[in-house]
Every structure is written in C-alpha cells, then in structure tokens.
Amino acid sequence: MKIRSVLSAAVLAVATTFAATQALAQDTFTLRLAETWGPNFPIFGDATKSMAAMAEKMSDGRLKIRIDSSNKHKAPLGVFDMVRAGQYDMGHSASYYWKGKVPNTLFFTSMPFGMTALEQYAWFYYGDGMELMQEVYEPLGLKSFPGGNTGIQMGGWFRKEIKSIEDLQGLKMRIPGFAGEVFSEVGVSPTNIAPGELYTALERNTIDAVEWVGPALDLRLGFQQIADYYYTGWHEPATELQFLVNQKVWDKLPADLQEILRISMRTAAYDMLIQSQHENAKAWASIKEEYPNVQIKKFPTEVFQTMYKANQKLLKEAAAGDELAAKIVESQEDYLEKTRAYTDISERAYLNTMAEVE
Amino acid sequence: MKIRSVLSAAVLAVATTFAATQALAQDTFTLRLAETWGPNFPIFGDATKSMAAMAEKMSDGRLKIRIDSSNKHKAPLGVFDMVRAGQYDMGHSASYYWKGKVPNTLFFTSMPFGMTALEQYAWFYYGDGMELMQEVYEPLGLKSFPGGNTGIQMGGWFRKEIKSIEDLQGLKMRIPGFAGEVFSEVGVSPTNIAPGELYTALERNTIDAVEWVGPALDLRLGFQQIADYYYTGWHEPATELQFLVNQKVWDKLPADLQEILRISMRTAAYDMLIQSQHENAKAWASIKEEYPNVQIKKFPTEVFQTMYKANQKLLKEAAAGDELAAKIVESQEDYLEKTRAYTDISERAYLNTMAEVE
Numbered sequence: 001m002k003i004r005s006v007l008s009a010a011v012l013a014v015a016t017t018f019a020a021t022q023a024l025a026q027d028t029f030t031l032r033l034a035e036t037w038g039p040n041f042p043i044f045g046d047a048t049k050s051m052a053a054m055a056e057k058m059s060d061g062r063l064k065i066r067i068d069s070s071n072k073h074k075a076p077l078g079v080f081d082m083v084r085a086g087q088y089d090m091g092h093s094a095s096y097y098w099k100g101k102v103p104n105t106l107f108f109t110s111m112p113f114g115m116t117a118l119e120q121y122a123w124f125y126y127g128d129g130m131e132l133m134q135e136v137y138e139p140l141g142l143k144s145f146p147g148g149n150t151g152i153q154m155g156g157w158f159r160k161e162i163k164s165i166e167d168l169q170g171l172k173m174r175i176p177g178f179a180g181e182v183f184s185e186v187g188v189s190p191t192n193i194a195p196g197e198l199y200t201a202l203e204r205n206t207i208d209a210v211e212w213v214g215p216a217l218d219l220r221l222g223f224q225q226i227a228d229y230y231y232t233g234w235h236e237p238a239t240e241l242q243f244l245v246n247q248k249v250w251d252k253l254p255a256d257l258q259e260i261l262r263i264s265m266r267t268a269a270y271d272m273l274i275q276s277q278h279e280n281a282k283a284w285a286s287i288k289e290e291y292p293n294v295q296i297k298k299f300p301t302e303v304f305q306t307m308y309k310a311n312q313k314l315l316k317e318a319a320a321g322d323e324l325a326a327k328i329v330e331s332q333e334d335y336l337e338k339t340r341a342y343t344d345i346s347e348r349a350y351l352n353t354m355a356e357v358e
Numbered sequence: 359m360k361i362r363s364v365l366s367a368a369v370l371a372v373a374t375t376f377a378a379t380q381a382l383a384q385d386t387f388t389l390r391l392a393e394t395w396g397p398n399f400p401i402f403g404d405a406t407k408s409m410a411a412m413a414e415k416m417s418d419g420r421l422k423i424r425i426d427s428s429n430k431h432k433a434p435l436g437v438f439d440m441v442r443a444g445q446y447d448m449g450h451s452a453s454y455y456w457k458g459k460v461p462n463t464l465f466f467t468s469m470p471f472g473m474t475a476l477e478q479y480a481w482f483y484y485g486d487g488m489e490l491m492q493e494v495y496e497p498l499g500l501k502s503f504p505g506g507n508t509g510i511q512m513g514g515w516f517r518k519e520i521k522s523i524e525d526l527q528g529l530k531m532r533i534p535g536f537a538g539e540v541f542s543e544v545g546v547s548p549t550n551i552a553p554g555e556l557y558t559a560l561e562r563n564t565i566d567a568v569e570w571v572g573p574a575l576d577l578r579l580g581f582q583q584i585a586d587y588y589y590t591g592w593h594e595p596a597t598e599l600q601f602l603v604n605q606k607v608w609d610k611l612p613a614d615l616q617e618i619l620r621i622s623m624r625t626a627a628y629d630m631l632i633q634s635q636h637e638n639a640k641a642w643a644s645i646k647e648e649y650p651n652v653q654i655k656k657f658p659t660e661v662f663q664t665m666y667k668a669n670q671k672l673l674k675e676a677a678a679g680d681e682l683a684a685k686i687v688e689s690q691e692d693y694l695e696k697t698r699a700y701t702d703i704s705e706r707a708y709l710n711t712m713a714e715v716e
Contacts, residue, residue: 054621058416060614113712116705118476118509118635125629126636151476152704215700232707256418260618263412267621270628271483277476278484281700288699296703301714308715340712341646342573342639345654346510347474348709349590351701354471356659357666 148272506630
C-alpha cells in the first residue's frame, strides 16, 4: 500500500463517519399537505403557506411542507380520508366536515351560541379541549390541531328583513351543517349550493338568503349588490380550521422537528384569527362606503330565543347514547358558562362603554 | 514520515475540518433575559418560561435562554437600561415603563379607550404597529416584540360607589401612568404605592380605590375582602407586555435561530392572552362564589364621557411637537375606528345577543 492510498482510505473513512453523523442530525423531511381550499384562497390559504414558511425557516430547510390545493388533489372534502390513508402526510381543513363519518368531530370547529375565539382557544389550550379532540382523533391514527380562526361569522345576507319568526317560515337559505339543522327547527328550509352558484341563486330567488363567512370573504362573492340586510352572527361564533397530521408521519419526526411543526401550526392558527380581524375590518369599511344599501340587522330576540332552544335540544340529542359526545358537550357548556361570565364584565362591558362615548 | 504518522495527520486534518463545519452549524447560544417580575410571578412569568422552553426544544438545545427575575437583578424597572447596555441580552417587561426616558415608548402597551387585544395585534402584525414600534426602538439599539397580553384590565376596586363625577373629586386612587393623568383631569388624586403595601393602604383608607390588573392577579392581593365595588375597564383595554432584544445579540444569531426566537416570542405572547382569559375566568368564578359582597359596576356615562375627552386632550398634547408621536397616534386612531366598526357588528353584537337569550 502506498502512502497516497492509505491517506485516501483514511480520509474516506473519516469523511464517511462524519457524513453519517451529519446525516442523522440533518435528515430532511418533506411532508405533503392537502388543503380543502383552492389555490390562493385568501386567509385560509395564507395560514398553510405561513405555517410552511415558518417550519422551513426555523428548521433551516430540514422540514419542508409541500402544499396541494383542491385544484391539484380534486377532493376538497376528502382531506380526512387522504391523510388517514397516508396519501397525504398532513391536511388543512375543518373538523366539522367529517361529522358524517365520525360524529364527534363536529365539536371542534365552532358550535352555535358557543364560545368566541379567545374563549375557545382557552378551552383548547388551558381547558380540556385538546385532550378531548385527541380522544376523538387518536383511534383514527390522526393528530388534530387548531388550524386558524375566522372569528365570529356573520349571520348571512337576506333580501327581506326578518321581523318575526313568521318571516322565517319556508325561507330558502344556504346554510350548511349543524346551524342549518337549528334553522330548520324554526321553519327555514336550509339548502347547500356550490359557492360558484350562490350569487346567481340569490339573484334569481332560488334562495332567499345566504350565509357564507364574513365581510372579507363575502365581499368577493358580491352579495352586497343584491341583498340589503346583513345579519349579525350566532351560528359559528369562532370557526376554527384544522391541521391534521398522520400519526405515523408525526412519529417519524425527531423531537425538534415535531416541536417546530407544532409551534408553526399554533402560530399560523393564531395569526389567522388576527388576519381575519384585519381583513374583515377592511372589507366592512369598503362595503359601508360603496354599498350604502347594506344595513346591519340583528334577528329579533324571539327568533334568537327559539333558535337557542332548538340548539339545546339538538345538542342533547347529539350527546344521547354516546359517552364521549356527552363528555365533550358537558365540558364545552361548563367552560362557556365560566369564561363568558368573565367576558361579560371585561370585553363586553368595555365595548358597550365605548359605543356610548364620543 | 511513517505511514502511521501520515495517517494520523490526515485524520486529524479531516476531523478538524468537519468539526469546524459542524461547530458553525451547531453553535449554541445562551441568552440572558432579565424580567421585571419576581420569580414565579403567575401568567407574566409563565410567558418567559414557555418562550424559553419552546426556543430550546425547537433548536434542539442550540438556543438557551436563562431567565433572571427581579430578585436576582434587583432592578425591576431597569430592564430597558440593562438590555440597552448589553448587561442582559433580552428583557421581558412593558414598553410604557420607559416613557420617562423615551416618551414614544408609551404607545406600545395599551392606550385608554383604545384597541382590544385582537384589534391591537391586528394593528401590530397587519397594520403599521410593528414598523412604528421599530422606528422608536431601532435608534436605541433594541428590537421590541409583543410579549403577552393581559386582555382588558378591570377599572379597579372602590370602597364607595361612584355615582357621579362629584364622587371622584379628591378621591385617592392607586393608578399609575397615562391613565392616572386622565383620572387626575376628572378630579382624582392618583398615587403610586408599592404592590406589597396596597392592601393595607386600602384597608386603612390611605387610599380610597386601587387599580391592579384583573381577577386572576387581583385575587391574590385580597382587595375583594375590603372593597365591594369592582369597576369595569377602560384605561388599559389590551395591556401588551414586551420582549426586548439587544440588536447586536440578535445580529449574531444565525437566521434559523432568529426565526426560532421570533416565533417563540410571538407564540408565548398569544398564549399569554389565552391564559389570561382562562385564569381570569377561574378567579372571577371564585370571587363570585366566595365574596358575594362584590358587585360589578360601570362608571356613569358622564364620567366615561369626561374621561374620554380628557384622554383626547392628553393625546393631542403628547402628539404636539413630535412628528413620530403624531404619526403613531394617527395610525392608532385610524386603525381603531375601522377595526372597531367591525368588532361592533361581530363580537359585540354576538355577546349582547347571548346576554339576552336563556
């Protein structure tokens, strides 16, 4: 063996050893995420993009998240199935979309007459919320995390003013989910129509009213041009989106990348609530300026009262015969009672005071 | 040269090269943080601890933050000076404490009759807030970040009910800062007393009223035992604490650790708002149960109205003659007007609706 060869071999051996150590510490992971939304969907889509950007930057490129929007995977409401089956590593969607498959997923988005965003985050992170959500998702091989909050959604656009419970009888309204069930208890005919057809349906009186999200997202669909009455919200006081992670994928990540992923999701979720406040305020200012026809209305107290009772009845039915459902409903009700008593003497009192002065 | 020596030299050379690369990527940083609070101060102190824990875990131990509480550094209100001088790398305190040194630091904690926490975070992160704050802190060689929000602070504990503006004349109240100045414009004599002496001062009528924070922190000081009237808030609707970082220390961190630090601070700040909601609700429930003497009161509208005008006057004075102050006040006023118009049709409308049903 010549000196030269010995040297090369030695260098190679040492280099290989170091490279292996390096590789272990520096393994990179690329996770594929399917989102329910289309490409460049505002606010909701910003949450996934900013989450991915934070994770990549904090991990110095070791954790990359590749986002597929619905135009790519063609299954906006298939996110749950795809992440469960391992076709995607992660998802961004909303828990209540899966209630047809697993009824108890209903409770982790927003409940009619329920908690506000601050109250609900407090329930998730300092109350029993995260633990209960995991109790629902763990048997499915999934981890579920808060994925961004819209704040209180508006009660919808109506072409005629609602002055009494009679005005709701037979009223055709686009309002999906649990809130649709509550509305149907007070005489409304809830329908579900694809977003792209909503404007025309309202314009041609195929429907009389439509619920979408709030000023920022509603403005883009143009309802303010053909409906004068914009109702305040009650049915989704704090719509929380969802990050889903396949448990096996999660388990493969080293502890530092798990924490980076967890914190990126948590921050992106909080940020979305703040962005929603910002964008909604901006959109509402421009609706007020450009569409003086639009009036803010509150449903009459008797309507709220009747819907509130209908909601209580439906919740009781949902909880009947399912121990976990009963536990979740009880936890939310208890938490709401306590947290709202404080919100009433703090936030609500302050906002009402401010509305009086000038 | 013997083969053995050549081999050793080669291994050493290669090993050294790899070790150097490794060290660059894996350099660890220990930052020293001074907080204004004492050790184990609830909520505020939890924010620094959780920030440090996130940073350490996400960086796999490469970024460590060592926290000194006020019992250690003995200068609760010296955080600004110590971080500026480089005695500490970071601080956790509140921006308005430095208004005596740099008047424009006043605007980044909370302003009387100002924004709520959600509104203010929206101003910081999606409006001009962060940029304006940096305009104030950059010339001082500091970076400033939101450090956790208490939510709306309560208006204080009073031993006698306030029924009119006359009842405030000559009233001795512990209320510091800008809010104290507003109160003094309506006849109150504001005083500042060390926290440890507040209970005795109130009990012995050295003062007639005391403002502290909210139920969770007030409960520990025992005011509910000796004052019956707990007033709703107006003077600090969204008290935001502050993380300070010495600019030179920040500049030394590699990009991934800067991002880890930034996101850890941001998340800890949001979390503190949520924890405040949780702890205040819990404390308020126990005050209600154990101290039925305590009544929630709102100042009469004429009192609010007079204080609101006094506040406007003081703000105008603060803005006079300082271009940056004027720019900040204008930015906050414009943002508040727009964001509150939306809060009124969303959060406020919903909370008022919910207060009606049952």
